[in-house]
Amino acid sequence: MDNTKQSSKSFTFMVIGTAWMFDAMDVGLLSFIMSIVHKEWMLTNSQTGLISSISTVGMICGGFYFGSLADRIGRKNTLIITLLTFSIGNLVLAAAPGFYTFLAIRFIVGMGLGGELPVAATYVADMYRGSKRSQMLILADSFWAVGWLVASFLSVLFAPVLGWRGLLILTALAGFFALVLRRHIHEIHTLPKQSSEWRSTLKSEFKPWTITLWIAWFMVMFSYYGMFMWLPSILIDKGYGVVSSFGYTTIIVVAQLPGYFCAAWLAKRIKVKYVFSIYMLGTAVGAIMFGQSTTALMIIIAGCVLSFFNLGAYGAIIALTPDLYESTIRGTMTGIAQGIGRIGAIAGPLLVGILMDHQASVNIVFIIFMISLVIGSIAVLTLPAASKGSKE
Template sequence: MTGEATDDAGTIAARIERLPLSRWHVRVRLLIGLVTFFDGFDQLLIAYALPAIRAQYTLDTADVTLTITAGSVGMLVGAALSGWLADRAGRVRTLTWCLLLYALTSVLAAAAPDVGWVQGARFLQGIGIGGEVLVAAAYVNEIVGAGRRGRFVLVYELAFVFGLAAASLVSAWVVPAFGWRVLFLVGALPVVLAFVLPRQVPESPRWLAARGRTAEAAGIVDELERRARAQFGTLPEVTPVAVAPARRPRLADLFTGRYLRRTLVVSVLWFVAFLVNYGLTSWLPTLYATVYRLPLDTALRYSVVTMAAGLIGCVVLALTVDRVGRRPAMAVCLLGGALVLGVAAWVSPGTGLGVMLFVSAASVFVFAVNLGLNLYGPELYPTRSRALGASVGGIFARLGVIAGPLLTGALVGTGSAGGGGIAPVFTALAVASGVAGLVLVLFGVETARRPLETLSP
């Protein structure tokens, strides 16, 4: 079948569903993965730069909390705006705008003359960071068929986790040797991708078809089929996919019919997963250095171990999510994280090493949930409002990003390990993770191996 102007959204979707994974898919995943890698890298830089910034500007606990949360508030704004933009202006265009914003404002952070400048730059950078990861997830979900979607998307999403891990590795070397400003200059490197992305990555055919631009969508799918035939030979027959009539995206659609329950469930999951993740990781380098009196290089190395542990959990989820299913896999992660954190609260480790071991064990589960939601969230909504739905989830994620560090700062105390301690933090995060796990088990929808159009008409 070749594309014609008469192709409708159902035909476009059916043609995408029958495509095997080709070299084109791998190349596009790699390019968008690079953008998302640096998104993850830039997102966590402040956690590793903060001990040095704190020492330079003599920050108190309130200053530290504001410096952490400034970027998180920006991510909240980015999450709120990006879905609306992506469903109207296009996935690739919005991705490019987000990339330029988070890369260029990293230069502003590096040039900061005072901590207020750092906070302002991080707010602006957060807008780009918070928008990019959600729109990219929607795009990657839309270019692959149902049978391979889970592993394909999550292997792409590993780029974000590798970015987080790279931030810890690079920081452990750069900050002690060259200072925190150079770290932010490294974070500006992806600006070159803004010139590559629009030329090498086509717009999502599903989005084009949902907007009534079926001739453009068919032209892109024609090219994908040509590439697939050159690589694999004969393609499978097209299996018809029913698609609801095209209409403009509306925020109200996310809170009516089947989508109301989905939005409520995924909002709880986004909030809790990011609250637990950032409640654990955002303060760690500072806690190691101030509460447990560890040298800065040791604190940063401990953070590397935690990131590596989280990466292991993400890889396991990516390799099993199509076979096991989204709901069982993420429920195990949430409940497993709750169990580890509950044990940590009971043991109440009094050394930095003990804290690192428990946090690393919890990160195996917690990081995997954060990764899985970037697959699961976009699957729950129709193409016309997929980015908008992911944006609503992203808003709750960013609220979790804000609430996690605030909760940790309030519970851990500002003195020694005995001045509040970290056990109350573990207790609160264990309860939150357990509640989210139960919500997913009781009310979640399984999305594995189902075409997007039939799953979310």
């Protein structure tokens, strides 16, 4: 019986992990698609950055709305709705006739994605207790690296044949397959018959340290999206072709996996907020290294340092947030925190686009990210221990 229960739990964990995988696939594919659309529609760098930013506006709205919905109608039903929004949205996006239509549809796709991660994190937090919860949340985030690698290979293998529209259709079809799997998971907690919408919950549950949690979320997303959404373009600007930039990007992404595993190992031994702080400082070092890289070897080493630490920090903040709240408000407050953080995901890529339009050096760009990472590292240290309700 125990083996059956453990197998069921493992299956559920793998299914929930697809939320991170699809989020990364979308971000990864978009980073490659952006360069294609940039040329096809003759966009400026600022307009190209706007594609990423408008997606993130949708993610903010999705995090707020679907996080609250998960506390009202359940995690499973909400995860099904978010994936439907994402998959159908990508099918429609594949038929977008121009830039402004593309932006409008990307907003809808972003809403689905924005709801995926906070609800998935809430579900995993409901499944485990104590340090095991932190470890499993970090490991769940490691599905992100898998998703990015899938996106990279899809881009190289199918983009020349199918184009960016075909890539979006493939992503949508994969989403529909995952949807079938999600129908077989079950709710873990019986939720209250009546739950407040996100504004009321935020008003009643707001604490002074909530601001520092939001700052930490803002800084990790500002740095991640700002650096990695533009990574292929930055590599090309440094003099490396599309094929070479794909190879470098793949190596850099592979470095994310040991970053996650080491963060999960640390989370069993020290508080998760310390893991986050350490990893943010490590990312700051990587940002300086990357900005000053002048050879292929230096780029690979600096990029691996960036990936190892930045994604480990991402996993740590995802592990930390649900643990601060009781299960009855966990979806809402996690969704709000990630939604606020995604404002940084808007600002990061947009800032890089503007700076590149004004011929700013890559070194200056990465110094800005280094400063933001240090701020995030300090902010998270003020957070309290897990709430009593989170240890149920």
